[in-house]
Amino acid sequence: MEVVLHFLIVVLILTNLRLLGTSRLIACIRVVSVQGVLLGLLPLLVGTGELTTRLWLLSLLTVLVKGMVFPWLLLRALRTANVHREMEPFVGYSTSLLVGLGLLAGSLWMGGRLPLPVPAPSSLVVPLALFTILTGLFAIVSRRKALTQVLGYLVMENGIYAFGLAFARQEPLLVELGVLLDVFMAVFVMGITIFHINREFDHMDADRLSALKD
Amino acid sequence: MNPWSLANPLAALVLAPLLLGVINRIKALFAGRTGQPLLQAYFDLAKLLKKGAVYSRTTSWVFKAGPVTGLACVTTALFILPLGGCPAPVSFTGDLVLLAYLLGVTRFFTIAAALDTGSAFEGMGASREAQFSVLAEPVFLLCLAALAKITQASPGLPGRDALSLSGLYGGLSLSVWAQGGTALLLASAAMLAVLLTENSRIPVDDPNTHLELTMIHEVMVLDHGGPDLAMILYGASLKLWIFSALLAGILVPVRSGYALVDAGATLAGIFLLAVVVGVIESTMARVRLLRVPQLLAGAGVLAVLALSLSLGR
Numbered sequence: 001m002e003v004v005l006h007f008l009i010v011v012l013i014l015t016n017l018r019l020l021g022t023s024r025l026i027a028c029i030r031v032v033s034v035q036g037v038l039l040g041l042l043p044l045l046v047g048t049g050e051l052t053t054r055l056w057l058l059s060l061l062t063v064l065v066k067g068m069v070f071p072w073l074l075l076r077a078l079r080t081a082n083v084h085r086e087m088e089p090f091v092g093y094s095t096s097l098l099v100g101l102g103l104l105a106g107s108l109w110m111g112g113r114l115p116l117p118v119p120a121p122s123s124l125v126v127p128l129a130l131f132t133i134l135t136g137l138f139a140i141v142s143r144r145k146a147l148t149q150v151l152g153y154l155v156m157e158n159g160i161y162a163f164g165l166a167f168a169r170q171e172p173l174l175v176e177l178g179v180l181l182d183v184f185m186a187v188f189v190m191g192i193t194i195f196h197i198n199r200e201f202d203h204m205d206a207d208r209l210s211a212l213k214d
Numbered sequence: 215m216n217p218w219s220l221a222n223p224l225a226a227l228v229l230a231p232l233l234l235g236v237i238n239r240i241k242a243l244f245a246g247r248t249g250q251p252l253l254q255a256y257f258d259l260a261k262l263l264k265k266g267a268v269y270s271r272t273t274s275w276v277f278k279a280g281p282v283t284g285l286a287c288v289t290t291a292l293f294i295l296p297l298g299g300c301p302a303p304v305s306f307t308g309d310l311v312l313l314a315y316l317l318g319v320t321r322f323f324t325i326a327a328a329l330d331t332g333s334a335f336e337g338m339g340a341s342r343e344a345q346f347s348v349l350a351e352p353v354f355l356l357c358l359a360a361l362a363k364i365t366q367a368s369p370g371l372p373g374r375d376a377l378s379l380s381g382l383y384g385g386l387s388l389s390v391w392a393q394g395g396t397a398l399l400l401a402s403a404a405m406l407a408v409l410l411t412e413n414s415r416i417p418v419d420d421p422n423t424h425l426e427l428t429m430i431h432e433v434m435v436l437d438h439g440g441p442d443l444a445m446i447l448y449g450a451s452l453k454l455w456i457f458s459a460l461l462a463g464i465l466v467p468v469r470s471g472y473a474l475v476d477a478g479a480t481l482a483g484i485f486l487l488a489v490v491v492g493v494i495e496s497t498m499a500r501v502r503l504l505r506v507p508q509l510l511a512g513a514g515v516l517a518v519l520a521l522s523l524s525l526g527r
Contacts, residue, residue, distance in 0.1 A: 003392065003393075003395065003396075007395070007396050010396045010400070010519070010523065014519070017515055017519075021508070021512060021515075093508065094508055094511045097511050097512070097515055098511070100515070101515060104518075104519070104522065105522065108522055124523075
């Protein structure tokens with residue numbers, strides 16, 4: 001079980017790096033979808049206690065919402081907006097990968113130093129959570145397209161979720177469901193916003209919004 | 215030094231050109247052709263050795279030194295190369311760095327010989343080779359560092375030196391795979407990328423193209439002929455053997471203690487890798503020249519990840 005968990009966490013780290021290194025928006029959405037599915041499997045693998053209905057429900061809902069509903073919503077937004085690539089990001093792709101490595105090193109360093117209320121199921125869970133949060137944050141600040149920024153937001157939320165999962169057996173189900181619902185609403189609203197931005201301005205480069213004056 | 219360990223470099227010297235034959239056969243199979251005979255590389259070498267060499271008046275001794283130095287360095291490298299669990303004839307602490315730099319010297323002399331011809335075309339190939347190897351070399355060293363770290367704690371052979379190639383590969387075993395399999399997989403993937411880059415294989419360079427603007431290795435050896443070209447071809451096949459042996463040593467962790475079983479499993483692994491390279495060449499397109507650094511950066515990321523995972527344990 002330990003080996004499977006380890007492997008899953010490394011694949012999750014790789015999805016983050018892949019997100020930083022690719023320019024195709026469809027590939028980005030697919031990466032986030034894969035990340036959602038893998039995150040859904042995580043609560044089944046952490047911890048040693050028996051698998052309760054609560055855990056199964058949590059896992060199933062995560063896979064459904066993060067792995068299927070979000071990508072579907074974003075793909076629909078992409079189709080209406082008719083863009084395929086993130087052109088000219090603020091930070092290039094190779095540089096982004098290097099920054100990602102730096103973030104990973106930082107998370108590994110910090111993950112070993114944080115005092116935790118309960119022992120983590122694997123020494124990599126906390127670094128993974130920190131790294132995912134930082135990757136999401138970096139994607140938000142370094143990319144131009146509104147859609148990539150939404151993906152960054154989703155990844156950041158995935159990181160927070162992974163952090164919660166490490167202690168899922170201590171956390172009430174209601175909190176998790178509330179968070180999922182919040183994120184669902186956020187993505188729904190952002191999908192509509194992307195559609196409207198695109199209809200008004202013929203593109204969805206969010207940085208031009210800062211040039212707006214009244 | 216165990217006299218039986220001399221079988222390692224001997225096997226490499228005899229079997230290396232066969233790898234090219236296997237790759238060509240697989241490619242022919244995918245294309246629906248009969249393909250060259252498996253031993254074609256040997257025939258080519260024999261034919262080239264019978265010919266005389268022609269040297270341009272503008273070239274100096276550097277041009278003639280290129281192929282000789284290249285072959286000499288690669289052959290030296292064979293003597294510190296373990297074949298899976300079978301130790302190399304020579305091993306000492308830190309010989310992995312020597313391996314990396316023997317290959318570096320080979321490359322330096324190939325590039326110098328290419329520049330010595332004064333042809334703009336060859337200079338272009340030399341510049342590309344230098345650019346890509348600058349990226350491939352750190353990935354290679356990072357892979358070996360990760361391997362050394364992973365196998366450090368493993369018992370392996372008694373009295374092995376964890377920082378030499380023979381000790382490093384002797385320490386790998388199925389139980390190491392069960393513990394640190396993820397890191398080993400990442401390191402192997404990065405090593406495969408290095409293998410394809412260093413041997414000018416398809417996602418980076420197309421070994422079949424002549425006189426095409428995108429080629430890298432072939433363009434640098436255009437002016438060599440006869441025995442010089444034979445030395446270059448043989449050196450290239452030995453280099454392919456070195457990288458295949460390094461990768462097969464990781465992927466086939468058979469350490470039974472019987473030298474014949476271990477060596478046989480690793481040899482099978484090396485030829486399987488040649489099949490894999492053939493499949494990659496038949497199913498993938500060469501990536502654009504501008505994307506090659508990105509590919510190598512990705513491989514570097516995998517290697518760094520493998521290293522940091524092995525450090526974290």
